[in-house]
Amino acid sequence: MSVRIGVITFPGSLDDRDAQRAVRIAGAEPVALWHGSHDLEGVDALVLPGGFSYGDYLRAGAIAALSPIMAEVKEAAAKGMPILGICNGFQMLVEAHLLPGGLIRNDHQHFVRRDQKLTVENSDTAWTNTFRRGQEIVIPLKNADGGYIADEETLDRLEGEGLVAFRYAGVNPNGSLRDIAGLTNEAGNVVGLMPHPEHATEPGFGPDTAAAMRSGVDGLGFFASAIAAVARVAA
Numbered sequence: 001m002s003v004r005i006g007v008i009t010f011p012g013s014l015d016d017r018d019a020q021r022a023v024r025i026a027g028a029e030p031v032a033l034w035h036g037s038h039d040l041e042g043v044d045a046l047v048l049p050g051g052f053s054y055g056d057y058l059r060a061g062a063i064a065a066l067s068p069i070m071a072e073v074k075e076a077a078a079k080g081m082p083i084l085g086i087c088n089g090f091q092m093l094v095e096a097h098l099l100p101g102g103l104i105r106n107d108h109q110h111f112v113r114r115d116q117k118l119t120v121e122n123s124d125t126a127w128t129n130t131f132r133r134g135q136e137i138v139i140p141l142k143n144a145d146g147g148y149i150a151d152e153e154t155l156d157r158l159e160g161e162g163l164v165a166f167r168y169a170g171v172n173p174n175g176s177l178r179d180i181a182g183l184t185n186e187a188g189n190v191v192g193l194m195p196h197p198e199h200a201t202e203p204g205f206g207p208d209t210a211a212a213m214r215s216g217v218d219g220l221g222f223f224a225s226a227i228a229a230v231a232r233v234a235a
Contacts, residue, residue, distance in 0.1 A: 003227045006043035008073075010035040010064045011220040013051035015198060020076045022046070022198035026223035034229065044084040044230040046073060047124070048089025050142075050196055058191040060145040061091025080233075082126035082215035082226045083088060083190045086198055090182070090192030095230025099183045099192050100158070106143070115207035115216070116141035116195050118181050118189045119170040122162050125188040126229035136169055137218035140194035146194040148176035158183065166193050179214055189229075198221040 005023045007030055009016045020030035031043050053064035063068075070092070077083050077098055084185070085093040093099045106112060115138050120131040131137070150158070155178055158164050166182035174194070182193025197219030200206040208214035 003045070003230045004031050004043045005029070005045045005047060005223070006031040006033045006039075006040060007049055007225065008033045008046045008050065008069055009049070010053040011020035011086070012044035012053040013049050013197060015050035018196075019049040019086065020200045021049045022201040022219065022223055025201050026220055026227060028223065028227050033069065035064065035069050037069055038072055040069075040076060044086070045226045046076065047082070048073070048085040048092050049198070050089060051089055054093070056145065058086075059091075059095065059204040061088055061093075064088070064092045064161055068091055074098065077185070077190050078217070080187060080189050082229050084127050084222065084226070085117045085190075085192035086196055087146070087194050087199065090194055091145065092192065094098050098190050099185060100219050101148055103145055103194075104147045104149055106147055106173070111142070111144040112146070112173045113142040114140075114173060116173060116181075118195060119169045121164045121167050122184055122188075124162075125138060125165060125184045125191050125225070127182075127191040127222050127225050128165060129225045129228055131225070137142050137221070138200070138209070138216050139219055140199040140207060141173055141195040143174065143194055144207050146174035146176065148180045148194075150177065161186065165191050166195075169228075197229045
């Protein structure tokens with residue numbers, strides 16, 4: 001079975017081609033989709049990539065969350081399709097109310113770029129099932145509006161229901177409450193995170209590891225997980 005994963009391009013997307021490449025490296029077929037379309041072209045999963053959609057005007061991801069294709073994204077999410085929001089894509093998922101809370105300016109008011117350690121908090125989602133709970137991975141991070149916020153009741157619910165997918169380890173780079181780096185919805189098919197797994201999928205281009213410089217490929221697990229999730233449904 002050939003798994004087809006759509007990557008949606010919005011005005012201002014800049015990591016869409018990287019996400020398509022990551023999908024291909026993981027063994028699936030990338031499908032380029034346009035934000036102004038209402039056609040998901042029969043894909044099995046979706047990626048909302050990083051970038052600065054609409055220049056981050058109003059709020060990061062707020063205008064993109066109203067793009068025509070987001071009606072189909074919401075419908076697909078309700079039907080259980082695996083959907084991953086990366087950085088700006090995470091902001092879109094929050095603005096579209098597919099994930100709770102909000103994302104605001106980093107607490108230090110500066111753009112941050114670093115290889116970020118994460119702890120996998122939930123390994124039962126469509127995008128994390130090849131990891132183990134408690135596993136530490138390293139994924140590149142680059143954002144200016146990455147501070148995750150929510151009220152205390154929502155934060156307690158996220159913790160209590162196991163909806164925190166990833167947590168920052170070692171250092172909190174942007175002031176996110178409770179070190180939250182990524183979330184999942186209750187069904188486990190929608191996941192959003194600020195770091196960029198598509199930049200850690202190919203030796204020679206990823207984070208440094210103890211083995212060699214730029215050899216980190218922890219991001220491959222995200223796309224391999226989605227492929228496995230789709231295959232299980234089809235079986």
